[in-house]
Amino acid sequence: MRSLSGRLRIAASVVLAAFLGLTGLTLDRAFRDSALAAARERLQAQVYMLLGAANLDAFNRLALPQALPEARFSTPDSGLYADAMDNQGNLVWRSPSLLGMALPFFPAVRTPGDTQFAPLISSDETKTPLFVLAFTVSWEIAANQYRLYTFRVAETQWNFLDQLWSFRRSLWGWLLAATGVLLAAQGLILRWSLKPLRRVAAEVTEIEAGRRAELSGDYPEELQPLTVNLNALLRQGHAHLERYRNALGDLAHSLKTPLAVMRGALDNGTSHAELRRTLQEQLERMNRTVDYQLQRAAASGRIALSTPLPVAPVARKILDSLAKVYADRAPRLSSEVGRTTVFYGDEGDLMEILGNLADNACKWCRQRVVxxxxxxxxxxxxxxxxxxxxxxxGIPPDQAPLLLDRGRRADPSVAGHGIGLAVVRVLVEEVYYGQLDISRGSLGGALVRARLRFQVNG
Known part of the structure; x- marks a missing residue:
């Protein structure tokens, strides 16, 4: 099952069917127990009615009148039956409705006040299902003389079964109807709830077809992290492509002038020494231009869905490398970076920024770099x-803006191409939308401060 909608529909349908099924079984059991309790109470009331009508005859035998309060006891096969037994289990009375019938065997109740109730089958050939209730009383026949009698009342189960089946038909009919309505409502709810996902899929298809640049922003908060990071990935890809295009255009434009100078030197028949000097100057210029444009195009920028990068290990690695490069000068290189300080971007960009700034500081420092x-x-x-x-x-304030341009160098006698600060400026301002400042620090030399900005949510 690869469809998310299909999975939700099946899972919700199974849960709904199980819930309604258990509800139906619970209600059916509750109604059945209630109907059984009602049948027992009816039979108990009939027993009390017989006790009220019973009396002893002249021979101290139990006797009941011919006309009983409940007419069904006087009508054969009426569905309501009764008899009475003494403590020996002998029948001492039976209702006229038991004509041609006999109540099923029921263990005699020997303790006065005890009651037994059970569903049984009649002992005749009709095998009629019955509810039978037996109740034992102690009857005083003389002073301090008592005799036990057990009254049994029975009622056919047909009315109970008719009520039960009628209730079950009504119950399951309504539950099936409710299931259909709830399934339809559930389908509409799922379709409405999954609409944002279908819209995301449609917009991604439009992006693939080139009809849209990125996803729209009005999505539920549960999808916001997904859409924001997808848009960040798209913007990152577009930014990389744009940087490569700009770098190639700038590179082609920047190479035109040195190539024209070299062609002119060749065509003008200049001396060998002059031609050699011109070619060397222009080749160095072309080399600086290519290095600058390649480093500018290679900047990765903020990486969507990336984990934050700790800055302290990167700074320590760069300073350890520079300590080996400038071992003859033995500068004191220190890092004041907290362990929790992180960088939201590519490690290569961070190393480019820290490396160029720290390398320039090592070239110009006397003893310390921080x-x-x-x-x-x-x-x-x-x-x-x-x-x-x-x-x-330090760097004079009027020279600081010039040093941020490609190829500018404060002192030509110091080794380098003059593109380090320019590359840092491009990374800080164009890639991370920050700001690069040069001022005088507390140590008396140059203080270069780079502010890098990141989107918190993606």
Whole structure:
């Protein structure tokens, strides 16, 4: 069963049928017990009526009048029968309605006041089903002389069975009708409840066909995590594709100028030394351009459905690597990153940001480099603040914006391509929609602060 709707319908139908079935059985049992109790009470009342009419004759024998209060006792085969036995089990009286019949054997009740009630079958050839009630009394026949008599009253079960079957037909008929109505209502409820899922499937099909860019946002809160993260995946894919397209366009445009310079140098018949110098300059320029555009295009950005990435291990790994690279200078590299500080994005992007900033700090520091990272909540967005500070000469405020451009370098004598800060700026501002600032820190050198923004819900 691959259909979610089908599973829900089958499960709900089974539960509904089981519930109504148990309800019907419970009601049937309750009605049957109630009808049995009513039959017993009727027979008990008939016994009390016979006791009220009974008396002793001149020979101290039990006698009942010919005209009994209940006329059915005087009518043969009326469905209501009675007799009386002494303590020896001998019949001392029987109702005229028992003409040609005999009540089934019923153990005599020996204790006064005791009552027995049971469904039995008549002992004649008709095998009529009966309800029989026996009641024993102690009758005073003389002073301090008592005699036990057991009165038995019987009634056919036909009225009881007719009532029971009539109730059962009515009960199960209404339950079946209620089942049909509830199943129809259940189907409508399930169809209405699953409508958002069908809409998600339809919108995904439209996205595949290119008629829609992402899912609409007006879904129930149970589906919000799914749709928000699907939209985040779609936006992430579109952003990656757009970055690759822009990077390829920028790369093609950026390579036109050095290629034109090299072609011009070749066509103008310049000297070998001048041509060599020109080619070397333009090749270096092309190399920086390719490196910059490739790093810019490779940025992953916020990864939907990803787990938060702890920052402290990444920062420690980068600082350990830089300690080996700059072992001849032996700078003091320290990390002030809490264990609970996390990054919502690709590990490569974080390493690119921390690595470029820490590498620049190591190039310009005298002795110390400090890396910090801490969270800053901003309502529906979350921010991660990354700071890299050194104790070097610092960066003048008027030069800070220039260093963020690709290929700009504060000191040409220091090794590098001049694209590190530019790549960081692109990652911070274009990929993570944050802000990159350069100022003077407490150590006296440069303080580069990157604010990265993330969507909390996806």
């Amino acid at each position: 890396v910090r990272a801490y969270p800053a909540d901003r309502g529906e967005h979350a921010e991660l603040v990354v700071e890299v500070e050194d104790d070097g000469p």
